[in-house]
Amino acid sequence: METQKTIETLPFSKKILFALGQLGWSLASYAPGMLLVYFYMPPETGSSTVFPQRIYQGAILGIFTIIGLAFGVGRLFDAITDPLIAGLSDRCNSKKGKRQKFLRLGIIPFSLFSALIFVPPVSGYSVLNSVWVFVGVIVYYWFMTMYVTPYFAMMSELAHTADDRLFLSTLISITWALGAAIGSQVYAIKGVLENFSLSSTQAFQVTIFIFSGIGFLFMLFPILFINEKKYSKQEPNTEKIFESLVSALKNRNFLMFTISDLAYWVALTIASTGLVYYVTILLGLKESFTSFLQILMFALSFLFYVPVTILAKKTGKKRLLNLAFLLFILIYSFIIFLGRVPLNHELQAYLVVIMMAIPLAVFGILPNAIIGDIAQSDAFETGHHKAAIFYGARTFMSKLGQMVGGLLFPSLLLLGNTPGHDIGIRLTGLAAIIFVVVGLVFFLTYDEKAILKVLKAQAEKE
Template sequence: MEKRKTADNKVLWIFAIGQLGWSLLSGIIANWLVFFYQPSQEELAKGQVLFIPKGTFIGLTAIGVITAFGRIFDAVTDPFIAGKSDSLRHKLGRRIPFMRFAAVPFGIVTVLMFISPFGAENKGNAVTLFVFAMLFYFCMTCYCTPYNALIPELGSTQNARINLSTFISVTYFFGTAIAYLVPNIANIFIGSMGYANSFRVTIAIMAAVAVVCMLIPAFLIDENRYADTTPSKSSAFSSLLSTFKNKEFRTFVCSDILYWIGLTLFQTGLSFYITVLLGLDSGMTFPLFVTMTVVSLLFYPVVNIFSKKLGKKKLIAFAFLFFSFAFLVTAGAGLIGIPSIAYGFIIAVLAALPMAVLGILPQAVVADISEADKLDTGESRQGMFYAARTFAFKLGQSLAMLIFTSMILINSEVEKGETGYGLGYRLTALTAAVLCLLGGIVFLRYNEKKIISRIEEEQKNA
């Protein structure tokens, strides 16, 4: 077999552009779907329509059930697509064919998620959203699972893995930042199109940009040149079981689930924290997120350098603790005698450092674990490791969506200015703080030294 080449930084950056695309689509859904379909009193006053029935069943809202079920469906299909990708025999490789196939449908269904063909509070809109949500998450799995599986294959050394994790974290932040521009751009069209249609047009424009970005690595990277394209012989189910038999991976996944429940609560709630708790316009979401992104990017070189010197474990554990503190501060928004805009920027700056650490290093940790496992078992199952991780944390995200959409109903009938207004939103931030702290405690059990020693031992003998 011809020895695979080491990808240089140019190739790694081309690969990272794909992350900008899919993170833009993911950011649109994560940040604005609940905002669009379960609007606050402030957004209804601006002209938004309540498209989905407002009632609850055993305390759960329609949008909460749809998004949670979508994430569960997404999680279940991850191992299936990972198994198909790991075992694929194709002239283009194991990952690229999936990425080419999924990119365009992924963008289209993102737009369709915001199409409501029926009138206000019509059950038909809920059914339509459910169908498109399942298609959205399936397309996301078809692109992202093979895409993530290329991370340990393109990053064939420790430094390359950290560099690649840094690059894709940068493009992830840019994609998510662009997604936060939705209300700002929608304001350009709102006068002529109305509230809902202005959102739809904006999302369609962003989706087109995202598709182009996702297709760039799919057509410009020769997988056969850089990656091991030998198909795995294990079935998807047996490969998934083998993946979870890895003790260090199980420890990582447990902490990751807690982190993603907390982060999903925070991300979904950010626009509400800004508009409800701080009383600012939804357009302020973008400058606050940009501030968090810029400050976070300033920390990237520091994280990159120190992770190579100190290891990933110490930095990740610290980030969990710091994130917990940032979420706790968020829960107090509007209660302290600090101007709302200033308080918003305080939250953004506090969240920047842990966002930098947790945006870069967890992907590199999974790459380390999958590489060490490959050396121990002889099976090239990188796709399944990333799928197993996403399988677990997406179940966590599903739970987070149920928690968030139900929790924000607490005191939802209380008018602005009255005692207890916004209590449900505060509780979501407080819950996120507790979960993130627990995630850090669990991650302390990860044996990084064992994993790195195994990889270095093999490299010395090579």
Template sequence: MTNRTASHKLTLWQKVIYGSGDWSLSSFTTIRALLYTIFLTDVVRLNPGLASFSALIGTAWDAINDPLVGAINDRVRSRWGRRRPFLLLFAIPFGLGFLLLWWVPPTDSQALKMIYVTLAFMITDTLHTLVNVPYLALVPDISRDYDERTSLSGFRVLFNLLATLVTAVAAPTIVDEVVRSGASSQQGYLLVAALFGGLATIPFLVIPLLIKETKTALDEPEKIDLRKMWAVILRNQPFLYVTGFYSLTWIAFDLVTRMLPFFAVYWVGEGDSLISRPLFGQDFALESLAMGGLMIVSLVSIPLWTTLSARLGKKKTYIIGMVFWIIVLSMLMFVKPGQVSLMLILSALAGLSVATASILPESMLPDAVDWDEYQSGERNEGLYFGAITLFRKLSGAFAGFLALQALNLFGYQAPPEGVTVWQQNPSALTAIRWMTGPFSALLVLAAIIVAWFYPLTRQQYEEIRAALDARQKPRSPSEDANRFLS
């Protein structure tokens, strides 16, 4: 066993370097969330109902690989630590995995298309897990301070939002420009995948070289038991609450993100798939401008929310941000065809709440890990972050399932190949509007209700942290942890 350095302050550059890892994760998830649904329906031309089940099948694999990778990662013993070897080994395969999602199989068979989409989803998701779980699990291994963890989360969110901004603005516009040049949409999507996949490899090669894990007292790992892993997760009350409102928040965000291209093209753009507006002498796709405005406001508002969190606490600040989001989502129903400016204004206002949703729930996760260590004497951060990665992906998969099922049930019709202006049927337009606005607002309301009952305060956490730091034997269990939640 080795001893852990109790006090370890990170430099500003280390925080920046760590945060850059979220560029890779965010660029991957942003492209998939924003464009993959409409790519499947309009480019792959896969029936929306079949496409929705492809995501669910892939998620079933998630239920195995996410916690399993977390548990395996906790068992790693090397001079490089537990997390860094994973990042070095899987950085390049993760980047190459971008290309798998955006290739159209050369067949007219709906069954073969569904099989390929399902396998591509599973493979790329596994590669994502192999870098995502160790990256997230680094936080408790490099910081023990309540506010420093919030700061780390802030840098992660900074790069997350920056990557989302660049990807959301550039990707749809690149695809549209490729189509305008006379090439196919498929070629446009592959170009986007190659560009952002290459960039995604860089942070995960740099982080392991410049940030070291602090040494932790660890016993020899026990045999991995999936039932035990879920038992550990279910005993952690703060983690369950965070998981609840975290998942509901991201189901809402992912649903809006997946429906946005349909809302922009078929409702606001009245069926013009190449609808754009000029900015700084360059035409940008409407969905690019909408997501770009949202991300810019999110980036600018990060200091506001971190300052407010320091004064009011994480829970109250989160609830304030979500109430505002409900108002904005509800107002989307008042946007009429052709009202581009109103759509862009509401998208920008939503950015205030997206920053809140990004920073605060994730900054609560390491606190829940420490609560479990205080109660049980065990550190299972890899397991927990593997689980939260699973729930994040479940949220995205469920949002995709809802979006595609709604399109299928209300008669969505993909445009003929090569057609760039297509009038969608009225029932599908109604589903697109309701799923983008009011239905997503109801999900956010449910997240607020769950967050209201989150039990761990700043004072309680600081008492737990002080007790953990004072222990001579990190594995020594506490008998009175539950009093902090009584």
């Protein structure tokens, strides 16, 4: 209790600076997470592709692709290392703080490899390029995990109440969306740079390096301006890493939530990767229009951040997430029929964006706050402070979801990904619906009332 008395409340200005770190890693991670398929297996809108062929484009073992396997291997490695980094962070007692040490180690290589993945050693087709992609994504995800997992754990510890965690989660959701919104302008920026006599490849690569540099600068903010030991509890976790992970997964509410989160990330990865294909192939619109749609979608989602925060306090987080799941089912159902609905094609694109903004706002804010609530309630009940393990295990499951989505999407493209033969693209919408339904079923078992009851008892005791 003596340690708790000396912990100061994080001032608003520091909360902003901390949240800007999220903008940085959101921007740095945008291209590796969203554009690998686009760069190495570009859409075919006519007689040629956007980028030249650099890796094998056909099927592996009948159902996989090289880029799908590379994405999947990277995400699997990332998922496995999440609990490892989380456990090491929980047990760390560095003078700078148990989270700060890992942020400092990860920031430079994380930023650098987020761009280097898109600079293959051979300009044309080569097996060496495939090796480069596989190695690049593994190195990238290792250092991304080293920054991101401790960052989330720090968020939980800097916020000392459920409402404070919801507020800080809202802030980092806003900065995440800003980073993703900037990243989504890759198509527009690439088009501008092409006017300066750069090839499509060169314009794309320059854009990604710009994102990497800006991301690095913003990721410095939590390192330079947040005194971790001043504003958060620093009780090291005495459990061993594997023991800590097992105990976290034995928390039934946490397990059900993370399985639900896994299914959600499969669906979201499919839709996010597919947007440029929906726009160019299903709707026959220009590639640059994708950037406009994405910035519009993020701008609209901002409008719902405040209402989502207010409603979450009044009605609970669970009800809003249930609604968001149902909205995603409606949206993905509409995506299946894009281009065949008797509406203007641009109007169809706008409808998808408008509908998507609401559930994106909900999922952007609430999951991190829920994990923070679970971690704090578990610490109160067990006496073990392992916030990073909870976030690490959650990201483990979410990245497994992204891995499955990254494997599934290019495999479905093999069934048809050109104008007039687009069945593979349409089937991605159906696949997303299936996973959203699975996610909703598991999330319905989450007992929010039990978690809030424990947090209330903790607050009364303190």
